[in-house]
Amino acid sequence: MATKKGGSFRVGDRIGRLAMLLSVAMNLVLLFRLHKGGIFADEAPLQRRPEELALRTCPVEMEAERREGTEKLPPPPRSVAENAVINLDHGDPTVFESFWKQTGEKGTVVIPGWRTMSYFSDAAALCWFLEPEFAAEVRRLHRLVGNAVSGDGRHVVVGTGSTQLFQAALYALSDGGDARDPPASVVSAAPYYSSYPAVTDYLRSGLFRWAGDAHAFKGESYIELVCSPNNPDGSIREAVLSSEAGKTIHDLAYYWPQYTPITDRADHEIMLFTVSKSTGHAGTRIGWALVKDREVARKMVKFIELNTIGVSKDSQLRAAKLLKVVSDGYELERADEHTDRLFDFGRRIMAARWERLREVVKASGIFSLPEFPDGFCEFTKERTGIYPAFAWLKSEKAEIEDLESYLRSQKILTRSGKHFGAGSNYVRVSMLDRDETFDLFLNRLSSLR
Numbered sequence: 001m002a003t004k005k006g007g008s009f010r011v012g013d014r015i016g017r018l019a020m021l022l023s024v025a026m027n028l029v030l031l032f033r034l035h036k037g038g039i040f041a042d043e044a045p046l047q048r049r050p051e052e053l054a055l056r057t058c059p060v061e062m063e064a065e066r067r068e069g070t071e072k073l074p075p076p077p078r079s080v081a082e083n084a085v086i087n088l089d090h091g092d093p094t095v096f097e098s099f100w101k102q103t104g105e106k107g108t109v110v111i112p113g114w115r116t117m118s119y120f121s122d123a124a125a126l127c128w129f130l131e132p133e134f135a136a137e138v139r140r141l142h143r144l145v146g147n148a149v150s151g152d153g154r155h156v157v158v159g160t161g162s163t164q165l166f167q168a169a170l171y172a173l174s175d176g177g178d179a180r181d182p183p184a185s186v187v188s189a190a191p192y193y194s195s196y197p198a199v200t201d202y203l204r205s206g207l208f209r210w211a212g213d214a215h216a217f218k219g220e221s222y223i224e225l226v227c228s229p230n231n232p233d234g235s236i237r238e239a240v241l242s243s244e245a246g247k248t249i250h251d252l253a254y255y256w257p258q259y260t261p262i263t264d265r266a267d268h269e270i271m272l273f274t275v276s277k278s279t280g281h282a283g284t285r286i287g288w289a290l291v292k293d294r295e296v297a298r299k300m301v302k303f304i305e306l307n308t309i310g311v312s313k314d315s316q317l318r319a320a321k322l323l324k325v326v327s328d329g330y331e332l333e334r335a336d337e338h339t340d341r342l343f344d345f346g347r348r349i350m351a352a353r354w355e356r357l358r359e360v361v362k363a364s365g366i367f368s369l370p371e372f373p374d375g376f377c378e379f380t381k382e383r384t385g386i387y388p389a390f391a392w393l394k395s396e397k398a399e400i401e402d403l404e405s406y407l408r409s410q411k412i413l414t415r416s417g418k419h420f421g422a423g424s425n426y427v428r429v430s431m432l433d434r435d436e437t438f439d440l441f442l443n444r445l446s447s448l449r
């Protein structure tokens with residue numbers, strides 16, 4: 001018995017040592033990955049200290065060139081340390097959280113266990129994975145806001161964010177030619193959204209290929225991406241190219257009244273929208289396309305079928321509810337105009353932020369910002385300014401050639417102009433973060449001389 005006991009003790013001892021060794025090895029691997037920037041791969045050059053992590057407010061604007069793997073993030077901070085790193089690299093729309101908090105239970109969705117089990121929403125429909133409730137609320141919201149033609153002649157295609165729809169649109173517009181044809185050239189006027197080149201080229205498709213700045217493009221056949229208001233510089237845009245064989249995709253993610261006056265009902269071949277920037281629910285991962293041509297819509301649906309066999313119904317039901325809350329805020333008699341109107345809330349905050357930012361930038365003597373004309377908004381029926389989701393900040397000092405590095409040295413994380421086809425004397429700064437982050441950003445910026 002004694003030998004047996006001793007034997008089992010030795011076995012247990014060995015298992016204990018092995019477990020300890022394993023745990024040490026795992027910690028070493030983790031430390032190595034942190035050091036190499038594997039966990040925060042998109043900001044690898046920066047050493048992360050605890051106070052930096054405290055302000056890292058959900059970097060989930062999934063821009064392909066900057067993302068790798070999944071990330072486990074700390075909960076959002078309640079207060080922000082004065083010396084914290086301020087991360088305004090991503091356009092994470094947390095500014096809208098306080099609106100949704102004040103709407104209480106109105107936006108809550110409960111999905112019983114038996115619902116949303118089938119792959120299909122309407123097997124007979126062109127977009128067979130589109131939840132009818134979601135499509136109805138999309139059309140209702142466009143009717144209310146007047147920002148896009150969305151009636152019966154337009155096909156609604158739902159996507160996992162407008163990022164998936166952008167790829168579906170590239171597929172639809174470039175598929176169908178001879179397999180020996182060269183890839184379609186994908187262009188956008190610089191400065192363009194930094195995801196466009198990355199998402200176009202990451203699979204090295206034989207169907208389409210990034211071809212850079214639309215202004216520099218020579219040729220008749222192309223797919224032009226038109227983003228209006230534009231990410232990163234907030235400009236209101238139209239296509240810069242024109243030819244019989246050319247095609248366009250209009251990315252209207254920011255064509256909502258909190259950012260810009262709604263001057264007309266957009267009516268293009270393919271228009272992309274997303275809840276990420278309209279209601280602020282980037283994590284729900286829902287976007288939609290309004291498509292004129294049935295065959296193009298059919299091919300986009302085919303892409304999504306091949307890519308993800310449809311789009312989360314749970315997310316569509318949530319998005320439908322959120323869009324409903326937004327429309328109800330304007331259409332229901334019992335709605336409270338002070339608490340229930342998302343676009344009023346958004347415009348108020350964005351206007352105030354832009355006014356404060358402009359003051360600080362003017363006083364600094366270091367930076368400048370683009371100017372925008374006012375316009376008459378058909379939605380609010382008044383003249384309003386343009387308050388973009390990003391500030392396109394320029395260095396006006398010759399000695400600050402690399403503005404991203406300069407701001408990084410001041411613990412302000414932004415995205416360099418070079419990712420947008422522009423110079424490194426520009427950076428893009430998110431205007432959509434929480435109040436405490438934005439306040440700290442202004443404080444920090446005003447201390448620079």
Ligand SMILES: Cc1ncc(COP(=O)(O)O)c(C=O)c1O
Pocket residue numbers: 061091160161162163164193227231251253273274275276282285286287
């Ligand atoms: C112009 C533009 N289009 C599309 C997207 C991506 O939207 P989604 O979150 O729906 O994929 C963004 C996100 O920042 C954007 O700025």
